[in-house]
């Protein structure tokens with residue numbers, strides 16, 4: 438099976454790493470930039486790398502378009518002029534879905550199927566250097582097939598994407614853009630605006646920068662994202678964002694009003710409602726931060742206990758992907774969450790922990 442990836446950056450590179458080395462799969466990476474192609478080879482991210490679009494596309498069973506949103510239509514047009522393998526599935530990873538769906542409808546794609554896609558995982562970093570095989574683990578991966586897409590083609594793509602360990606979800610393209618506008622595009626815009634506001638204050642007093650602690654850093658990490666990738670996303674989802682920004686103005690106005698009226702109860706209510714909603718967000722949405730393979734154990738509050746557990750797991754070659762103390766108060770047992778990368782380690786940990794005197798909960 439030949440899988441071709443156009444644009445082997447953060448997302449394309451992460452997909453390549455999920456597929457590369459799997460039995461029967463050859464991963465081909467394409468870039469229009471010769472220096473990028475060399476990087477793909479040096480980093481062993483793909484099996485074959487090329488600047489030739491024809492070489493990359495011909496005979497491919499799957500084609501992933503992982504270039505900026507503003508370039509997707511032109512790639513689809515170019516592919517429609519080529520002779521592709523019959524049954525080939527073309528998909529993309531763009532952060533907006535309505536415009537590429539409309540473009541696919543208008544494009545004469547013969548004997549091949551287009552299915553829009555968007556993995557809901559990423560990072561503020563970019564380029565193949567930032568690619569990771571576990572980027573999509575436990576994240577949602579949206580697919581937006583139109584009515585003309587056969588179940589067979591959809592299932593073939595969904596099956597291939599099992600290699601990402603993401604959870605596949607089918608969404609209408611327009612609905613996707615409304616929702617993702619609110620939970621991804623608007624937050625990026627707000628983060629950038631907030632950083633720029635503080636940047637201006639900082640020009641006269643660099644203490645702003647020095648004192649910026651957890652709160653500012655937590656809410657602004659994504660302001661470091663690639664400007665050109667985000668230019669394309671925001672312009673492409675302009676109509677949705679203009680509406681969302683109006684609603685955002687409403688939120689700002691409401692806080693102005695609350696503060697002017699010194700309405701303490703109003704502030705408490707805003708925080709309480711927000712906190713209640715936020716704590717309901719499913720943990721797996723955090724992508725690579727959390728694992729599906731968690732085991733919980735009660736641990737006594739004694740020195741060295743965590744070290745002992747980690748050592749025992751290590752001695753049994755059980756690889757921890759994360760470890761977290763969920764609650765720890767004096768004289769009260771804490772709850773330790775142990776996360777594993779795969780089901781096999783997860784099962785073995787559940788067998789081992791009781792032999793060490795811990796009851797394992799999943």
Ligand SMILES: NC(=O)c1ccc[n+]([C@@H]2O[C@H](COP(=O)([O-])OP(=O)(O)OC[C@H]3O[C@@H](n4cnc5c(N)ncnc54)[C@H](O)[C@@H]3O)[C@@H](O)[C@H]2O)c1
Pocket residue numbers: 443444445446447448449468469470473503504505506508530531532533555556557558559560561562563564565663666670
């Ligand atoms: N960054 C994220 O968190 C994230 C998450 C999900 C989906 N996406 C989407 O994935 C796609 C790729 O984003 P990324 O974060 O991997 O970016 P990236 O910058 O890491 O990779 C972009 C790739 O496209 C290539 N490219 C850049 N400009 C090009 C041009 N003018 N013509 C042809 N190729 C060009 C680059 O060489 C690179 O290989 C975008 O459509 C983005 O919306 C991004």
Ligand SMILES: O=C(O)C(=O)C[C@]1(C(=O)O)C=C[C@@H](O)C=C1
Pocket residue numbers: 531532556557558559560561562620621622659
């Ligand atoms: O975690 C991040 O840094 C991201 O920005 C990832 C994120 C998001 O907003 O959640 C960004 C763009 C995508 O299209 C999908 C995911």
